Amino acid sequence: MRRLSDVLKKEYGEKVYKLALTSGCTCPNRDGHIAYGGCAFCSAEGSGEFAAPPAPVDMQIEQAKTLIQKKSHARRFIAYFQSFTNTYGDPMRLEDLYRETISRDDIVILSLGTRPDCLGPAMMEMLIRLNQIKPVWVELGLQTARDDIAAQMNRGYETNVFAEANKRLKEADITTIAHVIFGLPGESKDDMLDTVRYLSALDPPPDGIKIQMLQVLKGTVLGARYKEEPFPLLSLEEYSDLVAEACQILPDEMVLHRMTGDPPWRLLIAPLWVRDKKRVLNTLNRKLLLSQSESQ
Numbered sequence: 001m002r003r004l005s006d007v008l009k010k011e012y013g014e015k016v017y018k019l020a021l022t023s024g025c026t027c028p029n030r031d032g033h034i035a036y037g038g039c040a041f042c043s044a045e046g047s048g049e050f051a052a053p054p055a056p057v058d059m060q061i062e063q064a065k066t067l068i069q070k071k072s073h074a075r076r077f078i079a080y081f082q083s084f085t086n087t088y089g090d091p092m093r094l095e096d097l098y099r100e101t102i103s104r105d106d107i108v109i110l111s112l113g114t115r116p117d118c119l120g121p122a123m124m125e126m127l128i129r130l131n132q133i134k135p136v137w138v139e140l141g142l143q144t145a146r147d148d149i150a151a152q153m154n155r156g157y158e159t160n161v162f163a164e165a166n167k168r169l170k171e172a173d174i175t176t177i178a179h180v181i182f183g184l185p186g187e188s189k190d191d192m193l194d195t196v197r198y199l200s201a202l203d204p205p206p207d208g209i210k211i212q213m214l215q216v217l218k219g220t221v222l223g224a225r226y227k228e229e230p231f232p233l234l235s236l237e238e239y240s241d242l243v244a245e246a247c248q249i250l251p252d253e254m255v256l257h258r259m260t261g262d263p264p265w266r267l268l269i270a271p272l273w274v275r276d277k278k279r280v281l282n283t284l285n286r287k288l289l290l291s292q293s294e295s296q
């Protein structure tokens with residue numbers, strides 16, 4: 001496995017920072033096009049709790065840059081449209097928005113979070129055109145390869161839809177990143193690793209992966225369920241062991257984009273250990289080093 005920070009540093013010669021932006025898209029799993037209520041783990045604010053509120057994209061970029069530049073000399077950025085489904089809406093409006101975004105010299109990559117069932121011909125053509133201007137990454141929420149668990153989570157599509165979307169994007173030379181959640185209720189540790197095995201076995205596999213511990217949030221279906229009857233969650237040690245094992249399974253060339261998420265503090269119900277990001281990262285890094293040295 002390769003780490004994203006290393007890959008970007010090698011490519012651009014310096015650290016590249018991510019700006020969380022908002023496209024104004026909604027989600028078909030919330031507006032009734034596919035379902036109402038969204039995925040069971042997703043808060044009403046979409047899957048990007050920290051994204052800026054909708055505003056002209058230049059303003060969003062400058063605001064997000066100002067925050068980062070208070071702590072660093074950042075010069076190059078990834079425009080990350082994170083919340084909701086960023087290939088769902090009027091293709092012309094979205095293409096204008098994304099073209100404006102990547103026309104800036106300081107934006108080196110366009111990254112779009114979306115669902116694999118929202119990549120119809122018009123969106124694919126848009127992505128192909130944009131990818132000719134600057135690299136486009138498409139981040140696809142998979143969460144689990146188990147269809148029965150996905151149905152319980154109200155994901156709204158079957159796992160083979162993910163595989164098919166990944167294949168089409170890869171054939172179009174677009175970078176793909178799979179999002180996986182460890183700790184969904186009803187999944188064993190083997191099920192979680194099976195999702196990792198599933199991704200590794202795809203032909204071609206996604207270029208990158210983001211792994212996250214399930215965060216039970218207020219205002220979600222899982223949050224309500226947990227309050228009524230708490231279900232077991234992974235401890236930090238268990239989660240870190242699983243991530244380390246997953247990294248041994250995933251292909252060497254795959255890029256690890258993330259192994260922990262920033263919890264929305266005001267919404268977090270459990271597990272509370274995710275709030276201590278420093279401890280989480282230290283534990284994860286220690287386990288990764290250990291499993292690497294054991295496998296050599």
Ligand code: SF4
Nearest residue numbers: 027038039042047084
């Ligand atoms: S598809 Fe994404 S934005 Fe939509 S409900 Fe699920 S997690 Fe939330």
